[in-house]
Amino acid sequence: MAESWVNSAESLGADLHLELSGAGSRRAVLMRALREAVRSGRLAPGTRLPPYRSLAADLGIARNTVADAYAELVAEGWLTARQGSGTRVAQQVAPVAPVGRQRTPARAGRPAYDLVQGRPDPAAFPRGAWLASARRALTLAPHDAFGPGDPRGRAELREALAEYLARVRGVRTVPDRVVVCSGAAHALRLMASVVGGRWAVESYGLPFHRGLLADEGVRTVPLAVDEHGAKVGELGKVRAVLLTPAHQFPTGGPLHAERRAAVVDWARSTGGLVLEDDYDGEFRYDRQPVGAVQSLDPDRVVLMGSVSKSLSPTLRLGWMVLPERLVDDVVAAKGEREQHSSATEQLTLADFITSGAYDRHVRRMRRRHRRRRDQLVAALAERAPHVRVSGIAAGLHAVLELPPGTERAVVKAAAWQGLAVEGLSDYRHPDVPADRHDGHDRRDGLVVGYATPPEHGYAGALDALCRALPPE
Numbered sequence: 001m002a003e004s005w006v007n008s009a010e011s012l013g014a015d016l017h018l019e020l021s022g023a024g025s026r027r028a029v030l031m032r033a034l035r036e037a038v039r040s041g042r043l044a045p046g047t048r049l050p051p052y053r054s055l056a057a058d059l060g061i062a063r064n065t066v067a068d069a070y071a072e073l074v075a076e077g078w079l080t081a082r083q084g085s086g087t088r089v090a091q092q093v094a095p096v097a098p099v100g101r102q103r104t105p106a107r108a109g110r111p112a113y114d115l116v117q118g119r120p121d122p123a124a125f126p127r128g129a130w131l132a133s134a135r136r137a138l139t140l141a142p143h144d145a146f147g148p149g150d151p152r153g154r155a156e157l158r159e160a161l162a163e164y165l166a167r168v169r170g171v172r173t174v175p176d177r178v179v180v181c182s183g184a185a186h187a188l189r190l191m192a193s194v195v196g197g198r199w200a201v202e203s204y205g206l207p208f209h210r211g212l213l214a215d216e217g218v219r220t221v222p223l224a225v226d227e228h229g230a231k232v233g234e235l236g237k238v239r240a241v242l243l244t245p246a247h248q249f250p251t252g253g254p255l256h257a258e259r260r261a262a263v264v265d266w267a268r269s270t271g272g273l274v275l276e277d278d279y280d281g282e283f284r285y286d287r288q289p290v291g292a293v294q295s296l297d298p299d300r301v302v303l304m305g306s307v308s309k310s311l312s313p314t315l316r317l318g319w320m321v322l323p324e325r326l327v328d329d330v331v332a333a334k335g336e337r338e339q340h341s342s343a344t345e346q347l348t349l350a351d352f353i354t355s356g357a358y359d360r361h362v363r364r365m366r367r368r369h370r371r372r373r374d375q376l377v378a379a380l381a382e383r384a385p386h387v388r389v390s391g392i393a394a395g396l397h398a399v400l401e402l403p404p405g406t407e408r409a410v411v412k413a414a415a416w417q418g419l420a421v422e423g424l425s426d427y428r429h430p431d432v433p434a435d436r437h438d439g440h441d442r443r444d445g446l447v448v449g450y451a452t453p454p455e456h457g458y459a460g461a462l463d464a465l466c467r468a469l470p471p472e
């Protein structure tokens, strides 16, 4: 028997791929194929197999052959057969994980608490509201939504974003200058391929972004950061500067008004480009909203944003607001289809924004993050009053300042308390000179992601944190 792949199991509502090849009787070949599918994990424990009649019809073999193969595999323990629930893959068969998809490592040693910054509590995802938007979006989508699509992204989403960003972040744009992408990371890759050359980046920033730029051939040079954000007066000869003006990542200050104006002047006088990573601009607590630098000069500043901090990083939905002259190049860099976001997800987000659900969600999350931030500050005031906490006016994380030379020991002590948390040095640009002591560039600290844990785990996480901090 030498057939190839066969799709079956209409009655399952799913395809069952069986490779019927090799020597032996039809029954033996089918049994081998089923065993292989179970062993490799393609058929998970509990999966219901198609009735033997339909599998036989799909494979073009006798019903009895399938029935015999099922019976024998039941006898061998691979399958179970129960009246009323059909033939299923046995629960106790432990398939070997396929290459490249090894099973999750043992849970032993996994920290009980997680204060690593990076994402909102996944349990806070607004499933009901998102589902309502998805339902509406899909119901109302024009037929062309299922066609090839505009490489800039769905017009509905670009219109919704242009209106939203103008209203909430003070962005000045029109939908034609908005390009949908799959997040800040994608936006950076696109800008790297369009702009190239040397870029200045903040001396503290996301290592992932620096790595990604290096992959794209962009050499990054560190720009010192203090409590007023990046020291843009020190900008050297670079083609672009990547900044986090609303809330310096991760140290936490907003870019000072004078520096906002100065960096735009720099771009105008040198022809350089400002790349504004507006990653958590909506989450402000104690101060007046800090608008986007983009509003100062939409022809010199590219604004990049995503729903990664507000909804979930797994949606992979983001946007770029571009100067008009860059739109075509960015769209060309994006290509025909490979890097396009799903049209149905785009339409869902468009509905989520225009229906007001996004505003409601952000407000709810803002209250929740603020409450958590207050709990963190209160816990430190009570149990570690000597530890200064900064960067708390906005965002989803804060920085705890540590005495010089103690950071590693504190991260280790936290691990002993079952707490995962990162040191500030993890974010430092590797080219910051070791001897630089201008008061800000080589600090010891902890970056505490207070939005990350589930509600029930937050008090425990704070307790573990306080126990790990050095005594006065």
Ligand SMILES: Cc1ncc(COP(=O)(O)O)c(C=O)c1O
Pocket: 118, 119, 182, 183, 184, 185, 186, 206, 244, 249, 277, 279, 305, 306, 307, 308, 309, 313, 318
């Ligand atoms: C500094 C910074 N920018 C942007 C993002 C968002 O990245 P993305 O949109 O690729 O998920 C993050 C992480 O969520 C971040 O820490």
